[in-house]
Amino acid sequence: MKTMWITPEGLEKVKAELDQLWKVERPETTQKVAWAASLGDRSENADYHYNKKRLREIDKRVHYLRKCIDDLKVIPYAPYQEGKVLFGAWVEIESAKGHKIRLRIVGGEELFECRDYISIDSPMAQALLKKEVGEEVLVQTPNGQMAWKIRAIEYEK
Numbered sequence: 001m002k003t004m005w006i007t008p009e010g011l012e013k014v015k016a017e018l019d020q021l022w023k024v025e026r027p028e029t030t031q032k033v034a035w036a037a038s039l040g041d042r043s044e045n046a047d048y049h050y051n052k053k054r055l056r057e058i059d060k061r062v063h064y065l066r067k068c069i070d071d072l073k074v075i076p077y078a079p080y081q082e083g084k085v086l087f088g089a090w091v092e093i094e095s096a097k098g099h100k101i102r103l104r105i106v107g108g109e110e111l112f113e114c115r116d117y118i119s120i121d122s123p124m125a126q127a128l129l130k131k132e133v134g135e136e137v138l139v140q141t142p143n144g145q146m147a148w149k150i151r152a153i154e155y156e157k
Contacts, residue, residue, distance in 0.1 A: 002108045003120050006072045007088045009156070010110035014072075018065040021058050029055045068109055077155050085128045085153055087120055092152040093128070093137075100151070105129075124148075 006014070029051050036048035075087045085091050085105065092102045105125045106117045118125050127137040128150070136149045 004071050004073060005075045005087055005107040005120060006109055007106055007156075008074055008076050010106060011069070011072065011074050013113070014065060014069060014109055018062060018069070021062050021065070026055070026058050026062070029058060072107070072109065077157050081155055083132055083153065085131050085150065088155060090152075090154040090156070091128055091150060093148040094151050095149075096147050 032051040033048060033055060036042075036045050036051060039045060039048075042048045077088060081089065087105055087107075090102060090104045092100060094100045102116060103124075104114070104117050105120050105128065108119050108121065111117050111119055120126075120129075123141075124139050127139045127148075131137055131150055133150050133153055136147055138145050138147055
């Protein structure tokens with residue numbers, strides 16, 4: 001089961017996507033469906049069938065986003081988070097081989113646009129949670145356990 005948390009920035013992105021779909025894409029697609037339907041025979045009308053399909057996709061996503069917004073819990077920054085890896089943290093870690101990664105721990109609804117975001121439910125995030133700079137964590141991967149050292153922790157305020 002995924003954690004239904006989101007950062008304030010993530011919630012704004014979800015709301016922006018919902019607005020775009022509902023106020024821009026859905027009306028445009030509805031107009032296209034009406035236009036294609038006005039041409040007559042719908043059985044071989046590719047524009048009509050494509051846009052009806054797109055309209056169903058938009059409606060499905062709008063329904064999902066509205067439900068998500070109701071179910072999500074916004075976790076804003078709080079001063080007590082400083083010094084520890086908690087939800088919303090930017091964490092810089094380094095492997096034993098010197099490979100550095102900077103990532104942010106967020107909720108599942110924020111992952112799709114940002115390559116450097118990881119889910120709070122991921123094994124890496126679970127290993128990092130509540131740790132401090134200088135601590136080492138072991139993360140189970142398909143290739144075995146990997147050790148990472150925490151180099152820096154930052155929060156967006």
